[in-house]
Amino acid sequence: MSPRQIDQSTLVERENVLLDAAMLLIKQQGVEGLTMDKLVKQVSFSKGTIYNHFTCKEDLMLGLCNRGMGLLGALFTRAGKFEGTTRERIIAIHFAYLLYSRLYPMMFMLVISAKSPGVTEKASTRNREMHLQLEASLTTGIINIICQALTEGECNNPNNLAPEQIAFANWSSAFGTIALLSKDFEQCGIRAQMQSEQALLANVNLMLDGLQWQPLFSEFDYTQTLERLRCEVFAPEIALLAAQEQALQC
Known part of the structure; x- marks a missing residue:
């Protein structure tokens, strides 16, 4: 008797269940607490089935990173279509990255672990290739x-x-600013009075002014750009964050 064929939608659904369970383990026990044996205990699938999807812990971590990159890519696509100057569209990309970090804080920080050689070298070819494709899509x-x-x-x-150097400067500035203002980092005096949106806008405008990217910060009110982004592009995400904040206060 030939083995039962599993359709693609079932495979995707099963993989999402595994990724959800892995995220829960990381939330409860941190990245160090994520193991394949613990994942087996969290789901109803057999150990063999799980290993058919993810070959090891590192492959699972890269799978989580890929999921996050897919979500981030969707936000970047919307940001890139913002009706404004090229400088405003770059600011829209930064704002999308900030929203991503707030909506998916664990996946935002997981990229540090997932990008390490110890993870990528052990991950499956499938997830490594997917990672490169997603990364290329983001940067393009x-x-x-x-x-x-x-x-x-x-x-x-x-x-x-080179354009690639400018793109890297934008990414590193955004990631560093958001990470250092994250609640996961210990509060320090230099950031105590900073709000993430204002700090991110100040940093990106400082860099863009250095590139003499028009219109300069002194010549344009970019706080209005942020307001347009909140209302015209990312209203659903802003509403979701507000609801999450309200739920935490109850």
Whole structure:
């Protein structure tokens, strides 16, 4: 008798159940507490079935990272379609990243562990290839905005940086700002009075002014850009965050 064939939708649903269970374990016990044996105890699938989806803990972690990148990519796509200058669209990308970190804080921080060689070297070829595809998709949209700004003369780029260098500077600035303002980091004096949106906007504008990306911060009210993003692009996410905050206060 031939083995029973499992349709693709069932495989995807099963994988999502495993990823949800892994996220719960990380929430309860941290990344160090995530093991394949503990995952087996959390779900109704057999150990063999689980290993058919994820070959090891590291493969599971990269799978979680890939899930997060897919969610982030959807936010970036909407941000990239924002009707504004190229500088405003880059700010929209930063704002989308901030929303992602608030909506999915564990997946935002998990990228540090998932990108380490100890994880990627042990992960399956399938998840490594998917990771590269998702990463390319994320960066392509940003680089396209940068190239448009350079071509149209909106970004003077006085140091003649390559678009990829500018994209990396944006990513590292955004990640560092958001991570250091995260509740997961110990409070320190220099950030005590900072609000994440204002701090992120200040940092990105400082960098974009250095690139002479028009219009300069002194020439345009970018707080209005943030307000438009809240209302026109990311209203559902803003409402969800407000509901979560209200639930925590009850």
